[in-house]
Amino acid sequence: MVEISRRQAIEDVASDLFREHGYAGTSIRDIARALSVQGASLYAHVTSKEDVLWAIVDRAATRFERAADAAESNAEITHPGDPVEALAALVRAHVDVLTQDVGEASVFVHEWRALGADRRNAILQRRDTYQQRFRRRIEDGIAVGAFAMTDPAIAANTLLSALNGIATWYDPAGRMPADRIADLNVDLMLRMLEASR
Amino acid sequence: MVEISRRQAIEDVASDLFREHGYAGTSIRDIARALSVQGASLYAHVTSKEDVLWAIVDRAATRFERAADAAESNAEITHPGDPVEALAALVRAHVDVLTQDVGEASVFVHEWRALGADRRNAILQRRDTYQQRFRRRIEDGIAVGAFAMTDPAIAANTLLSALNGIATWYDPAGRMPADRIADLNVDLMLRMLEASR
DNA sequence: CGGGTACCCTAACGATCGTTAGTTAGGAAG
DNA sequence: CTTCCTAACTAACGATCGTTAGGGTACCCG
Numbered sequence: 001m002v003e004i005s006r007r008q009a010i011e012d013v014a015s016d017l018f019r020e021h022g023y024a025g026t027s028i029r030d031i032a033r034a035l036s037v038q039g040a041s042l043y044a045h046v047t048s049k050e051d052v053l054w055a056i057v058d059r060a061a062t063r064f065e066r067a068a069d070a071a072e073s074n075a076e077i078t079h080p081g082d083p084v085e086a087l088a089a090l091v092r093a094h095v096d097v098l099t100q101d102v103g104e105a106s107v108f109v110h111e112w113r114a115l116g117a118d119r120r121n122a123i124l125q126r127r128d129t130y131q132q133r134f135r136r137r138i139e140d141g142i143a144v145g146a147f148a149m150t151d152p153a154i155a156a157n158t159l160l161s162a163l164n165g166i167a168t169w170y171d172p173a174g175r176m177p178a179d180r181i182a183d184l185n186v187d188l189m190l191r192m193l194e195a196s197r
Numbered sequence: 198m199v200e201i202s203r204r205q206a207i208e209d210v211a212s213d214l215f216r217e218h219g220y221a222g223t224s225i226r227d228i229a230r231a232l233s234v235q236g237a238s239l240y241a242h243v244t245s246k247e248d249v250l251w252a253i254v255d256r257a258a259t260r261f262e263r264a265a266d267a268a269e270s271n272a273e274i275t276h277p278g279d280p281v282e283a284l285a286a287l288v289r290a291h292v293d294v295l296t297q298d299v300g301e302a303s304v305f306v307h308e309w310r311a312l313g314a315d316r317r318n319a320i321l322q323r324r325d326t327y328q329q330r331f332r333r334r335i336e337d338g339i340a341v342g343a344f345a346m347t348d349p350a351i352a353a354n355t356l357l358s359a360l361n362g363i364a365t366w367y368d369p370a371g372r373m374p375a376d377r378i379a380d381l382n383v384d385l386m387l388r389m390l391e392a393s394r
Numbered sequence: 395c396g397g398g399t400a401c402c403c404t405a406a407c408g409a410t411c412g413t414t415a416g417t418t419a420g421g422a423a424g
Numbered sequence: 425c426t427t428c429c430t431a432a433c434t435a436a437c438g439a440t441c442g443t444t445a446g447g448g449t450a451c452c453c454g
Contacts, residue, residue, distance in 0.1 A: 006431075024222035025311065028412060040413075041432050049412065110307070114222065148388065154373075154381050157366065158359045165358020176351075184351050191345065192389035203401075225442060237443075238402050246442065 007045045009035065011059075014052050015103030019167075023053055023107075023114035053111060054119055060101070060108035061126050067093040068133055083140035083147070084190065090134055091186045094163050099170055099178035106167040131156055138193060147193040159189050204242045206232065208256075211249050212300030216364075220250055220304075220311035250308060251316055257298070257305035258323050264290040265330055280337035280344070281387065287331055288383045291360050296367055296375035303364040328353055335390060344390040356386050 013034040017026040028049055029039035046052050071093035072086060079085035098105045112123045135156040141147030163185060170181065210231040214223040225246055226236035243249055268290035269283060276282035295302045309320045332353040338344030360382060367378065 021310070022219050022221055024219055027410075029410085037431090038433065039411095040415095040434080043413070044431060113218070150385065151381055154378070155385065157362065158382060158385055161362020161365075162355045162359035165354065165361070168358075169354065181351070184348055185355060188347065188352065188355055188389050191391075191393075192385050194388075196388075196393075224440075226440085234401090235403065236441095237404085237445095240443065241401065 010042060010045055011052060011056055012103070015056050015101070015107055018053065018056070018111050019103045019106040023111045050114075050116060050119075053107070053114060056104055056107045057112050057115065057119075057123060060097075060104045061123060061130075063097050063101075063104075064094065064108070064130060065126070067097045068130065072133070083137050083144060084194070087134070087137040087141060087193070088186050088190055090137060091159070091163065091189050092182050094160075095166065095182040095185055096178070098163065098166055099172070099181060102167055102170050102172065109164045109167055131160060134159060141193060145195060148195045150193070155193060159192070162189065207239060207242055208249060208253055209300070212253050212298070212304055215250065215253070215308050216300045216303040220308045247311075247313060247316075250304070250311060253301055253304045254309050254312065254316075254320060257294075257301045258320060258327075260294050260298075260301075261291065261305070261327060262323070264294045265327065269330070280334050280341060281391070284331070284334040284338060284390070285383050285387055287334060288356070288360065288386050289379050291357070292363065292379040292382055293375070295360065295363055296369070296378060299364055299367050299369065306361045306364055328357060331356060338390060342392060345392045347390070352390060356389070359386065 010031065014026070014031050017030055017034065021030075027039075028042055031052075032039040032042050035042075068090055071089035075082070075086040075089040112120060112127075115123060135152050138147060138152040138155050138159075142149060142152065166181060166185070170176075170178075172178070207228065211223070211228050214227055214231065218227075224236075225239060228249075229236040229239050232239075265287055268286035272279070272283040272286040309317060309324075312320060332349050335344060335349040335352050335356075339346060339349065363378060363382070367373075367375075369375070
């Protein structure tokens with residue numbers, strides 16, 4: 001029996017609804033209905049609809065950032081100075097976060113556009129910083145000849161788009177287990193970048 | 198001076214607005230404002246908001262399908278029986294359609310969820326058929342040893358997600374010309390699949 | 395000149411939106 | 425027993441939603 005705050009329950013069902021119908025396509029009353037409660041009742045726990053979106057997006061962003069931190073520092077220990085292993089660790093971490101909570105991750109990937117200007121800019125900044133981690137590793141890999149010559153910015157973009165696509169079809173109850181998805185995608189992404197041998 | 202029907206002008210601005218704010222996040226009056234017209238005036242040209250969405254999605258789907266038809270039959274002539282060239286042609290055709298009208302393509306990629314059940318199912322069917330073309334070529338490539346052993350369904354999914362990501366950032370007025378984007382992505386996608394040499 | 399066509403207007407409809415206000419029920423803590 | 429907290433309720437607010445009705449103006453073709 002897991003203790004779960006009412007606030008967290010709201011964000012959980014909101015994640016799923018936002019994922020399925022989008023932020024604008026989901027009303028406060030839709031969220032409330034999924035919790036068998038009146039729409040107005042939610043305002044005892046949240047201050048606005050956008051606050052719910054922000055909480056979800058912010059938490060997801062933090063999860064991606066922390067997982068990348070851990071992946072990079074871990075790769076630096078086990079394979080110091082190896083850009084290929086570093087990128088592989090980043091890719092795996094990204095897929096892991098994605099599959100651990102698809103709803104949250106989907107909202108992070110797609111619904112940040114619905115945020116107000118300030119919060120949208122803040123998230124755009126964090127997304128950019130996050131993407132740079134991938135780009136830098138690709139640049140490093142090219143520098144040491146492990147990765148093929150290509151445009152690192154485009155490659156990083158393509159890579160993250162490919163991974164984020166998982167969020168649109170992944171089902172935790174589906175046939176394909178999360179770690180197998182991670183394995184396959186790490187393989188595809190590395191092959192995409194590695195210099196021909 | 199290009200003759201453009203009023204109906205087409207509506208769909209054009211609707212594409213851009215749907216791309217930026219989503220279908221649910223765009224009101225009829227938003228579309229009308231972009232045309233310097235009152236909201237109700239649109240109903241002289243359009244029977245409902247969803248009809249506009251459907252027109253955009255249907256047209257985009259048709260463009261993707263026709264481009265793939267042309268690419269495959271052309272590849273069959275220039276490089277008969279070569280699954281690598283066939284896939285390369287499919288990838289290039291997909292990127293071309295995507296960049297020729299980003300607004301329309303974006304709506305096709307993301308906003309079909311907002312359609313009513315019947316039309317949504319129809320589009321899902323067509324998307325699936327379209328995706329199968331990529332998957333079959335990947336399977337063919339694996340069968341002849343040109344592509345690495347991998348899960349063809351996952352690979353096709355990853356490939357299309359990677360390409361569709363272009364729709365979220367591509368700007369026709371930006372620095373990167375469309376054909377260079379196509380070149381880079383064909384290269385990345387083939388490398389992703391090709392067996393190590 | 396007359397009739398049609400293309401286009402847009404104002405006004406309003408019922409529904410739904412996010413949100414506020416005020417109230418009630420139940421249980422824990424003093 | 426009183427007090428407080430949590431969590432829910434009903435009712436309503438002004439705004440906006442998609443859409444309909446009915447009328448008006450400018451231009452093209454005969």
